[in-house]
Amino acid sequence: MSDQIQRFSFAQLPIRGEIVSLNNSIDTICDQHQYPKEVRHLLSEALAACCLLADIIKIEGRVALQLQSASVVKLLLVECDHQGNIRGLLQINEDFADLITDETFDFAKWTANGQLAITIDPDKGQRYQGVVPLDKSTLAECLEDYFNMSEQLPTHIKIFSDHHRAFGIFVQTLPQAADSSIGNEETQEAFDHVMALAGTIKPEEAFELEHQDLLYRLFHQDEVSIYPAKEIKFQCSCSRERNMAALTTLDPSELVNIIEEQNEIEMVCDFCSNKEVFTRQQIMELLTAKADQGSIN
Numbered sequence: 001m002s003d004q005i006q007r008f009s010f011a012q013l014p015i016r017g018e019i020v021s022l023n024n025s026i027d028t029i030c031d032q033h034q035y036p037k038e039v040r041h042l043l044s045e046a047l048a049a050c051c052l053l054a055d056i057i058k059i060e061g062r063v064a065l066q067l068q069s070a071s072v073v074k075l076l077l078v079e080c081d082h083q084g085n086i087r088g089l090l091q092i093n094e095d096f097a098d099l100i101t102d103e104t105f106d107f108a109k110w111t112a113n114g115q116l117a118i119t120i121d122p123d124k125g126q127r128y129q130g131v132v133p134l135d136k137s138t139l140a141e142c143l144e145d146y147f148n149m150s151e152q153l154p155t156h157i158k159i160f161s162d163h164h165r166a167f168g169i170f171v172q173t174l175p176q177a178a179d180s181s182i183g184n185e186e187t188q189e190a191f192d193h194v195m196a197l198a199g200t201i202k203p204e205e206a207f208e209l210e211h212q213d214l215l216y217r218l219f220h221q222d223e224v225s226i227y228p229a230k231e232i233k234f235q236c237s238c239s240r241e242r243n244m245a246a247l248t249t250l251d252p253s254e255l256v257n258i259i260e261e262q263n264e265i266e267m268v269c270d271f272c273s274n275k276e277v278f279t280r281q282q283i284m285e286l287l288t289a290k291a292d293q294g295s296i297n
Contacts, residue, residue, distance in 0.1 A: 004229040005051050005084065006211050011223035013190040017171040017198075019211050020051045020232065027164050028234040029088050032273050037163035041105045043090045045139055045159050046078045048166035050088075051232055052157065053118065053143070054080035056170060061122035069114025069134075072096045085235035087271045108137050116142060140168075147172065154188065156195040160206045167206035169198055194219070236272035243267045243276045244286065252287050259283045 005020040026047060030040045046065055054063035060082050067076040071093065078088035092100070099109055116132040116139075132146045140157040147155035153175060159168040173191050197218045205214055215224050247255065247265070258265055265278045278286075 002229075003232040004211075005055050005232055006226055006229045007055065008215055008224055008226045010190075010194070010219070011225065013194065013222060014174045014176075014187050015171055015190055015194045016056075016174055017169065017194070018052050018055050019170075019215065019226075020048055020055075020166075020168045021207075021211065022048055022051070022166045022232060023164065025086055025232055025234040026166060029086075029271075030164070033089070035090065036100070038100050038105060039090055039092060040163040041161055042073070042076065042107070042110065042139075043078070043088055044161035044163070044166040046076055046090075047080075047086055047088050048159050048161060048168035049139055049143060049157070050078040050080045051084075051086060052168050052170040054082065055230070056172065057120060058082075059120060059122045060124070061120070064119040064121065065116065066119065067111060067114055067116045067134075069093075069111045071112040071114065072099050072110040073114065080232075084230050084232045085237075086232060087234060087236050089270050107139060108134075118146070154191045156191075156198055158198055158201060160201075160203045165207060167203075169201065169206075171195060171198055194222070236269060236274065238269040238272060238274055240276050244278075247278065247283070247286060248290055252290065255283055255287060 003022050003025045005018060008017045008019065009015070022044065026040070026044050029047070030043060035043065046067070050063060050065050053065070057063055062079055062081045064077065064079040067073055073090065074093040075089070075091040078086065080086045099106070111134050114134050116134055118130045118132060120128045130146065130150060132142050134142055136142045136145060138159075140159045144155050144157050147153050153173050155170070155172045157168065157170050159166065161167070171191070171194050173187055201214070201218070205217070209217070211229070212226055215226055246267075259280050263280055265283060266275060267278070268275045
């Protein structure tokens, strides 16, 4: 199955949903950093979760999940945009490396005393950030609570992942149904029904069945409709132009000091490991252009 995400809905139930499967993109992202398989497990899960959130929020722009803790996970950062481009990285606290074992992946231990933020960054409009408490045993449960509490929308998220693939399903009450004072009991019953069926998914079904087949197996009595798939793929947004723009934000004296010491500036992307080198001449030209721009302004 190719890396893809699909929305689905029900003819008679006020529930919406999404289903995502990742494989190739996870291998691409993880192989660039030579992550051990235990670390890849968590990154795979976070990438699937970010895809689900980016698609349900429906903005033209980017959604990011950023997790920092004082335990195993020093930094986890994943991003997905409205075109299905994803990237991610995970940095480990070496002082807690003994908690990484082949036997189990313990989300609560790995993220103890941590903080998770969801950042919504539209191409046009205001940037928004929400904080997600890390007080549950899985990432999916933490995100469920975020929607249940902050959005007041009953939500169920289920994610399966291992070191090279991930699957996620997201079901949620339609906003207009949740806002209605009429039929709240029926809406809750419909949500409970769909959530119970989604909860029966087994890992082997999630990883082996096509989306259409899995949804039919789960909801064939509920007139489920699945929409066209959107491709998910790794694509980093770094570029030489972006790196150059970042250099222009530094104080000119700082740039001069760096170039005097090193004779060049090397910038490596944390996401894709792409390396850009700026020579002494290029930096001096940048400083000249910056000075000319300043005199014009």
